[in-house]
Amino acid sequence: MNLNLRNAIIQNVTGNTQDELKDTIVDAIQNGEEKMLPGLGVLFEVIWQNASPEDQQEMLSTLENGLKR
Structure with a gap:
């Protein structure tokens, strides 16, 4: 992904509630x-x-469970 696109996306939502x-x-x-x-x-x-390492682990578990068939 182009770095400019990343920055534009972040800029577009910075300050949003x-x-x-x-x-x-x-x-x-x-x-x-x-x-x-x-x-x-x-x-x-x-x-x-x-995210903290614990939150990252929770996200990975959620992702893994969401991808199970």
Whole structure:
């Protein structure tokens, strides 16, 4: 991913409230458009980088359970 795209996405949501961030995430998921995936990836990157090791482990468990068939 282009670094400029990452910065643009972060700049676009910096200062948003939790409700605005949730709306952004929910809209991207419900929309289902491929072009929204990089934005969700950048948001996840921010979450991951700011999470404790325990929170990261919980996210991995949630992801693993969500991917089970």
